[in-house]
Amino acid sequence: MEKQPRLLCSELCVQRRLYEVTLNCAILAWKDIQIAKKHTGRAIYGAVKAGSHCVPVCEIIAVQEKEDDSPCKDTGKWQKVPQSPADCQHAFTVFYIERTRQHCWRCSNVTFHCSEHSLCLLWVQTIREQLGLLTNRPKRLLVYINPYGGKQRGKQIYDHKVAPIFSRASISTDVIVTERANHARDHLKTEADLKKYDGVVCVGGDGMFSEIMHGLVSRMQQDASVDENSMEETLVPCGLRIGIIPAGSTDCICYATVGSNDPVTSALHIVVGDSQPMDVCSVHNENSFLRYSVSLLGYGFYGDVLTYSERKRWMGPARYDISGVKTFLSHRYYEGTVSFLPAEGNLGTPRDKMQCRSGCSICRQSSSDKLVSKDEDSVSDAECRDTWTVIRGKFLAINAANMSCACPRSPKGLSPSAHLADGTTDLILVRKCSRIDFLRHLLRHTNKDDQFDHSFVEVYRVKQFRFTPRYQECDSEVDLRESGAGGKRFLSQICREHRACGCMPSQSNWNCDGEILPQTAIQVRVHCQLITLFARGIEEQPVFEDPYTHCAI
Ligand SMILES: Nc1ncnc2c1ncn2[C@@H]1O[C@H](COP(=O)(O)OP(=O)(O)OP(=O)(O)O)[C@@H](O)[C@H]1O
Ligand SMILES: CCCCCCCCCCCCC/C=C/[C@@H](O)[C@H](CO)NC(=O)CCCCC
Numbered sequence: 001m002e003k004q005p006r007l008l009c010s011e012l013c014v015q016r017r018l019y020e021v022t023l024n025c026a027i028l029a030w031k032d033i034q035i036a037k038k039h040t041g042r043a044i045y046g047a048v049k050a051g052s053h054c055v056p057v058c059e060i061i062a063v064q065e066k067e068d069d070s071p072c073k074d075t076g077k078w079q080k081v082p083q084s085p086a087d088c089q090h091a092f093t094v095f096y097i098e099r100t101r102q103h104c105w106r107c108s109n110v111t112f113h114c115s116e117h118s119l120c121l122l123w124v125q126t127i128r129e130q131l132g133l134l135t136n137r138p139k140r141l142l143v144y145i146n147p148y149g150g151k152q153r154g155k156q157i158y159d160h161k162v163a164p165i166f167s168r169a170s171i172s173t174d175v176i177v178t179e180r181a182n183h184a185r186d187h188l189k190t191e192a193d194l195k196k197y198d199g200v201v202c203v204g205g206d207g208m209f210s211e212i213m214h215g216l217v218s219r220m221q222q223d224a225s226v227d228e229n230s231m232e233e234t235l236v237p238c239g240l241r242i243g244i245i246p247a248g249s250t251d252c253i254c255y256a257t258v259g260s261n262d263p264v265t266s267a268l269h270i271v272v273g274d275s276q277p278m279d280v281c282s283v284h285n286e287n288s289f290l291r292y293s294v295s296l297l298g299y300g301f302y303g304d305v306l307t308y309s310e311r312k313r314w315m316g317p318a319r320y321d322i323s324g325v326k327t328f329l330s331h332r333y334y335e336g337t338v339s340f341l342p343a344e345g346n347l348g349t350p351r352d353k354m355q356c357r358s359g360c361s362i363c364r365q366s367s368s369d370k371l372v373s374k375d376e377d378s379v380s381d382a383e384c385r386d387t388w389t390v391i392r393g394k395f396l397a398i399n400a401a402n403m404s405c406a407c408p409r410s411p412k413g414l415s416p417s418a419h420l421a422d423g424t425t426d427l428i429l430v431r432k433c434s435r436i437d438f439l440r441h442l443l444r445h446t447n448k449d450d451q452f453d454h455s456f457v458e459v460y461r462v463k464q465f466r467f468t469p470r471y472q473e474c475d476s477e478v479d480l481r482e483s484g485a486g487g488k489r490f491l492s493q494i495c496r497e498h499r500a501c502g503c504m505p506s507q508s509n510w511n512c513d514g515e516i517l518p519q520t521a522i523q524v525r526v527h528c529q530l531i532t533l534f535a536r537g538i539e540e541q542p543v544f545e546d547p548y549t550h551c552a553i
């Protein structure tokens with residue numbers, strides 16, 4: 001790595017020991033002088049490392065002069081200080097990010113003592129100047145809190161864990177505690193003065209995030225006169241980044257973009273101004289726009305889990321487990337036709353085990369492809385040129401995972417190799433199978449085994465797809481006539497061909513990021529990198545991480 005010129009270098013005290021402290025535009029480092037001297041010329045790297053610390057400037061949260069603080073007040077013995085204790089009464093504290101357990105960040109701090117007030121001021125001023133150069137950091141945020149999401153702790157989480165971090169980082173906020181569902185969406189869509197802010201923060205779960213995303217995306221389209229009802233339109237990307245402070249039941253968008261559902265970690269990603277672009281799927285029924293989706297579009301199993309769970313909202317996050325078991329036991333299958341446009345180019349496959357991680361090369365490639373192909377051809381041109389694959393059948397579940405959908409219930413997610421920002425979604429078709437086979441498939445979401453390695457599971461990486469349930473297809477009348485009045489008998493009779501599997505034919509609804517869609521025949525298109533989050537994707541574990549404690553050493 002290229003060596004940066006030093007901006008400052010001083011001998012300062014930390015906890016009554018003398019350190020050589022250096023600052024360049026990339027790194028703040030402090031080295032215990034005694035330990036360093038002891039080992040000069042000897043290659044005892046561990047010992048030298050033990051007394052050395054460094055923090056990238058981009059991971060410094062703030063620096064603050066410490067008033068009226070003197071090490072003389074300490075009762076402990078002085079080990080060796082060059083100055084007299086009275087000389088060391090000036091101090092400043094640097095607050096910085098420390099990595100702890102898996103993908104979690106904490107706010108740590110170190111206080112440097114020095115003899116001269118002017119030296120102390122010089123350090124504070126120089127570090128602040130360096131932080132001022134980091135233009136990606138937000139200064140003013142609009143925060144929406146859902147007080148009823150998850151375990152109803154959104155307000156508490158924000159007040160106790162997040163607000164102090166924003167205030168430490170000198171970020172000013174306008175906070176709105178929502179009073180009803182869709183309050184945040186409507187405010188963003190019609191009222192909010194977005195020019196005043198560098199980003200929007202959502203305190204809640206996936207449903208709350210979805211509100212914020214709908215508000216922002218629709219506002220952008222309105223302002224640019226883009227018709228959301230037309231599937232052919234190229235949508236205008238959102239200029240404002242969105243931060244997620246997890247306080248919901250599943251929190252899969254936060255988990256899959258940060259690697260944890262920890263509010264402090266998310267707040268720190270906002271403070272440092274991280275950016276993670278994300279694909280958004282638009283969902284249409286004929287010529288009407290229904291909703292956007294960023295995580296899961298699920299028909300059949302996940303549609304039914306959601307339908308049952310909505311009646312049990314009072315249970316909080318446990319509602320999904322109860323209705324998961326109920327849905328599994330009912331073992332229904334759904335008939336229909338899925339058509340899709342496969343992804344082309346070097347976008348990998350859902351089974352290639354190339355997980356999307358911080359700085360993902362596949363997503364980066366998609367972003368440059370997007371720039372090149374801008375305005376080259378319209379969707380309808382591409383649609384004519386590309387060939388649609390059509391699959392007709394009986395399914396237990398039809399899932400489209402636009403990202404991994406990793407969450408605490410399933411740490412690798414529904415599609416472990418799906419990408420956050422590649423312009424595609426992974427279409428997973430689980431065909432009708434026995435209960436025990438379906439259970440095997442579900443259990444594999446929670447362990448290391450490949451959930452796609454079953455004869456009844458197919459998975460495709462696609463840019464667009466459509467679904468029509470059997471009862472809405474042109475020839476469905478035949479079935480309805482065959483099966484008696486109103487088709488009711490058709491929907492309730494036990495599957496004739498496979499009596500042994502015990503499946504029941506049925507109708508379901510689409511689960512669109514935790515919302516039930518009213519229509520079952522849908523057309524879906526992926527919009528590459530339409531929104532940006534205050535996140536950086538899941539970081540690879542650093543090589544120097546302790547394998548047992550997962551702490552950086
Ligand atoms: N003040 C409010 N009163 C009632 N509902 C609200 C309010 N504010 C937001 N909501 C709605 O509550 C729904 C659920 O919220 P949220 O996503 O925060 O929690 P969750 O459903 O427990 O978590 P997850 O979506 O992760 O499963 C959202 O769809 C949102 O529209
Ligand atoms: C017998 C053991 C079976 C174990 C099966 C575990 C499988 C877990 C997969 C989890 C996938 C989550 C996908 C995320 C969807 C979110 O957009 C949505 C809104 O928050 N959540 C749900 O629909 C809630 C979905 C809840 C599913 C249980």
Ligand SMILES: [Ca+2]
Binds near residue numbers: 418421
């Ligand atoms: Ca994607």
